[in-house]
């Protein structure tokens with residue numbers, strides 16, 4: 001089944017160097033121990049301690065419940081999280097289960113634990129580490145916040161996931177000073193002042209080198225790389241440090257005796273193309289020489305998300321009612337899943353039909369609230385379907401949700417319009 005996300009504007013690109021003598025300076029910014037650092041904002045008493053984030057999301061307010069039982073003389077709510085005594089936090093010790101670590105604080109990393117390690121294994125390496133459950137809503141919130149700060153200062157930003165972005169420094173004030181260090185420092189400070197979170201920045205002639213550089217001085221690091229640093233700084237690194245060389249390609253390179261980027265650069269381009277294919281070979285050659293012409297691409301917010309499917313054989317609305325109904329429900333569930341995963345809700349729900357004569361018909365309706373709920377989408381999409389002509393056989397069926405808003409913005413709007421004041425206790429309810 002096809003899945004589509006429609007964007008408000010076409011991605012705009014910085015396609016060429018500015019018509020000045022300025023050097024192209026590209027930054028890669030990556031938040032330090034992101035999920036863990038966000039948790040530490042809530043629990044500052046854990047600063048400096050080994051903390052790992054992973055395992056399921058606990059819904060019941062277990063921790064606060066235990067605190068109320070142990071210290072009934074005190075009031076315990078989300079406003080008192082930073083007073084929670086250390087011995088009330090769950091430890092890794094004795095963990096059994098199949099959970100994996102999403103990330104770990106730098107204090108925990110000293111024990112050899114980090115992203116993707118099983119929690120049981122981690123419990124052996126660092127039993128005293130504190131284990132906190134994940135809270136994606138919170139990470140998404142801070143992700144949006146730090147990106148908003150970046151674009152306020154340097155508008156040419158490319159979103160590369162929850163905790164990292166590329167930024168074109170070339171024409172931004174301060175972007176050329178000390179190779180970009182001045183601007184990098186300014187952005188670091190602005191993010192820290194607003195969120196309390198730290199990040200690391202690499203500034204280089206292109207994305208490839210910037211991405212490597214942002215890791216050089218983590219955490220709270222700034223690394224400046226120039227073209228002429230290639231031999232001394234980049235070539236001694238393992239090939240795996242090139243973003244795009246995964247474990248499989250690394251193993252294949254090793255089977256040819258190529259461990260470092262320098263060893264890769266020493267191979268003839270033709271030899272690489274013969275052994276790794278035309279495209280990969282050419283790319284490996286360019287990457288090992290620090291070359292990367294990719295532009296920083298502006299991302300825009302999606303306006304709609306849709307799922308559609310073309311049937312193996314044409315279906316009829318009446319004769320194949322059951323089969324169509326099942327497909328329709330599945331499409332609604334998939335759109336709802338897409339929305340929820342990406343953190344959006346929508347207000348306009350629609351369908352698309354293509355008949356056996358290739359005629360296309362769409363119907364939609366706008367409801368009075370935002371949703372990402374599969375059943376609700378199914379209900380309103382079903383009403384749209386009733387308004388469509390269904391005499392001809394169908395080739396394709398699609399479901400679309402538009403007028404999108406970030407889920408947290410919609411929640412904020414709803415809260416404001418209801419003007420209720422229930423405190424912030426819901427936050428901890430999700431955590432423990």
Ligand code: TTP
Pocket residue numbers: 030031032033034035036101102103104115116162163218219
């Ligand atoms: P990273 O930027 O790779 O890691 P990090 O920010 O935790 O630490 P660093 O200081 O080294 O950058 O990933 C960002 C977030 O993505 C991380 O906090 C948790 C999540 N993540 C996973 O859930 N699983 C993973 O395997 C990785 C690598 C990250």
Ligand code: MG
Pocket residue numbers: 030031032033034163
């Ligand atoms: Mg990070």
Ligand code: MG
Pocket residue numbers: 030031163164
């Ligand atoms: Mg990252």
